[in-house]
Each structure stands twice: as structure tokens, then as C-alpha cells.
Amino acid sequence: MKILVCIKQVPQKDAPLKLNESGTWIREDVSYEVNEPDAYALEEALRQKEKHGGEVVVITAGPVRAQQVLREALAKGADRAIHLEDDKFVQLDSTNTARAIAAAAAEENFDLIVTGLQSDDFGAAQTGVLLAEILGLPHATIIIGIEKTDSGLRLKRELEAGHYQFIDLPTPAVLTIQSGINKLRYASLIGIKQAKNKPLRKVAWAEVEPKLSKNLQQIERLYVPVKQKKTEMIEGPAAEVARKVTEYLKNTARVI
């Protein structure tokens, strides 16, 4: 199988985020990491390749810094990478992001395209599904199991509240992958070394721009959400905090 994995670089989970001056986005001087569900999508692609042979290609759209997530993917075992490299890719809505990826990937005729089910920054959960629509492919979302069959794929789909469903899907297809589908691997030292020599193709903004159109949605302002509930905040040395919480549980909440 020839598999494309769409991955995104997002701010690190523990990174303290600050608003930019215009209050429309965060300040970019934070640490980044790969979007977690995308890491699971990559792992699944590598496992499918190990089972059935083929090739794993990773793609990302983002500034120069985003190359890091491609290098990590190559170190884990991906064969080559495509980088839609420009600061402007950050400002695209989900539809235009999908258009840009489609433009860079269309000619390659992948058997399978996988990506995380949503990103930890926007959380729109749309890019994978839109990519399927643009490429005219069938798709399935929130996948936690993939098995190759004679006619395509048998997939385990997560539903709400502990429910599941198997579905069959012909390839080529697009899948969005749920966290926990597999156990993530670490890059080996050899892998990290080899990654330096693996091909990384850069695609410039101008090459895909003709395929993009106006963003049909736009962030007007970004802000820290207003607290609705009155939370009693307790800070201080551990022993003092423990005493206060216990008092609350005993006298106010009456649970001990």
C-alpha cells in the first residue's frame, strides 16, 4: 500500500500560550510538537506497511519550524516527506488546508490517506473529511482498527459512549484516526541518522495558490474564556492545601 499521512505541528501540551498583540492568534514563540492523533495515524501507516509492504509518505503544511515533525516521522520509518512550506499556511481554514494538501498529493495516487481525527489547536475535525471530498474518495472517521481485506479495508469505528461499529470500505480512501489505536514507537538512533538522507520535497505557496479560494470563515478574536462557575481556588504549601481541601470536603461538601 502506498500511504500518505497528513500531520500537523501544534503547540506543546504544557506550553504556556500567550495572545498576540491583535488578539487574533497566539504568539508563535512557544515549543511545538506533533499533533497527538496524527502520531497515531503515522504509527498505523508504518504498521500497515510492515504488514503489507509499500511506502509511507508524510506531508505537512506550515512554516519552516514544521519541518521538525516531518524529520521525526522520517526517523520513525516514513520513506519520504512533503512540506508545504510557508507561514501563510497557518492562516488557512480547514477547506483551504485540505485543498493545499490535495494539490500536492493528487498526482501521487495514494491507496490510503490517513490523518488524526482532529488537531489539538483548532480542533475543527474537518481536514481529513474535506480532503476525501476534494479527491472524490470515500472516507471513514474516528477509526480505531484497520485490517486489509481482498476488496479494501475492514475498519473499526468508535462511536459514542463505548459503542463501536465495523465498516467496509474500498480503497483508495481517506481515514481519520483516533488516539489509542496502537502503541506509539520511539525513533531509533539509526532511524534518526537515516532520516537526514531521506527525500523531503518542498512545495511553495505559489505552486498550490491557484487551487485555493477565499477563506469562508475567519477568527475575529481569540481570548481567555470567561469563567462561569465560582471556583474556590486554593494555593500554598501542600500540608496547608491538604488541610483546607479536607475541611471543605467535611464541612461544605459533606462527603467525608
Added chain:
Amino acid sequence: MADTILVVAEQREGKLNRVSLETIAGAQAISKETGWPVEVVLAGSDIGSLAQELAAKAVARVSVLEAPALTTYTSDAYVFALKQFIQEKQPKLVLFPHTYQVRDFAPRLALALDRSLISDAVGYKYENGRLLFTRQMFQGKFAADVSFAGDGPWLATFQIGAFRGDQAEAGSAPVENVTAAVSEGSPRVTPHEVFQEAKQAVDLSQSEVIVAVGRGIKEQKNLALAEELAKALGGEVAASRPICDNGWLPLERQIGSSGQTVAPKLYVALGISGAIQHLVGMKGSRTIVAINKDPEAPIFEIADVGVVGNLFDVVPALTEEIKKAKSA
């Protein structure tokens, strides 16, 4: 044509998904400010009886969009049928609940209509004649007000719990039957039965006290800290999704939208950030205590007591203190 709001209600296997009523409540609220009447559509086959419940809400009309091809959900059949229906009706705004099913087809539907979808909104604002949708960003650390550019229909999904279904205003609406458009090819996806994994050994929904751990616990061996606290409180240990993904605790102890929903007397969250998918599973708890080192963690938004601190210092001290209080 006058502007309308169309709510796309959801059913699965002949059962109305109750979150559809939340979306109707949201649509009614927007309608009060914009003056745009609310209509509802429900897609499926043989679902006339479900439409009655929707028609008992204060909406202008309920359309039952039926075809045998819509009996079991597939994105292909849903996109095809709803695209045609929306193109004929030309509503200004189309609203959905942000369910797994909607996540599966609504982006495709929006693009098929050459329009845009704002997904997972928690609310809206109507400012100087402009409609904005509020969404969480960066896992709830920030919120964003998002606007549509260009002409309607605008599509948006509302997060589960964004509005209260029991506050959807009652009324009486006419029900209209519409034969759904069906594509000539058969759907590319073949769905099989919905099922649950084998019966669970623990039923956390019966627990009065739950101590839940999140990724802040760092390593599997540190779970002992939570177990000791749970023991002191006489409760059960539970977890956020990443802990179960790692296999540190069984799936049956996962709290949230893809796990268990609980409402104990006391819920103690240790090193859990408070992503919405976790909150929906525990926000009904009577008392919530959150311990997190990040003062901005969204979990504090719903906690009764918030401790900003390192759980590795606070939890052992708290366990000791509770033991003392209990033996006193």
C-alpha cells in the same frame, strides 16, 4: 426567500438522539435575536413517529426526509440527500449537534454546497447584525469568535451541552414528508451492526466517590498515589483517555464522551486538563475537586475547589489529612 434556520436533527436505528433538542434550543435562541424562523429536518426511513416529538417544539416546520437508502447511516447517502434538500430550501443557517455522525458527514456536505462549516461551537454572539460562533481553541485554553464570509447557507455544529435540550421551547409544528433524493450508485461505505464490548466488571456510574487521573500522573507506577487517595476516601479510581490509551487502566475506567458518564458525590481530578470530551462524562458530579499545576487549566472552570499545585506534593498530603479526618 426569507431567511430561515434549519436544524438537522439526528436519529440512529429509529431512536431520536436527544442532543437534537439542544440544537433546537440553540436555534430558538438565535431566532429570538435575528428573527429568522426555525425549521427542523430529520433524515431516515420509517421515522414519522420520531418527527412528532420534534413537532412538539416551537418551530415553524418539521420535514421528514425519507428514503430506504437512509435506513442505515452512510455519509454518501446523507450528503446526497441533504445537499439536495438544503439547495431547495436555501436556509440562511444550518445547525447540527456535534455528534460522531455529524463529524462524519457535515464537512463533506458543506463543501458539496461550496460553503463552510464552523464546527463544535459552544455558543454564538449576535453583534451589530453579525452572527459569530464561539469555539474552544487549544483544547479549551482559549475561545475564539468566528465569523462566516460570503453568502449562506452557513453551516455550524453545536458542542454537546452547549444548550439545554429541556429548555427547548414547546409548541406545535406541521410535519411535512419529503422524498429524499437518492444517488444512482450505492454508498461506498458498508456499515455493520453497532455493538458494545463485553460487559464491564466495574460500574463506575454507581460510585459515590471517584478519583480520576490524567496525563499529569506521568508514569504508570504513580497510579499508586491515586489508588491510596481513593482508598482513603472509599472510592474508585478512574482516568482520562490517554491513561487508558496507554493501557495503564482498563477502558471501563475511562470517563468521558467515548467512555463512562458518571455523577458521583465527589470527583477528584488529578492532573486532568479538562478537555470537553472528558468534562461531558463527569460534569454532573456534585462536588468536583481539581488538582493541576497549571492555573489556566480548563478543568478549573467547572471545579468547586481548585488546587493549583504539583499533584506529587499535594496528593500524599491530602491522603494523610483525609485519613486523619476519618479516624477523628
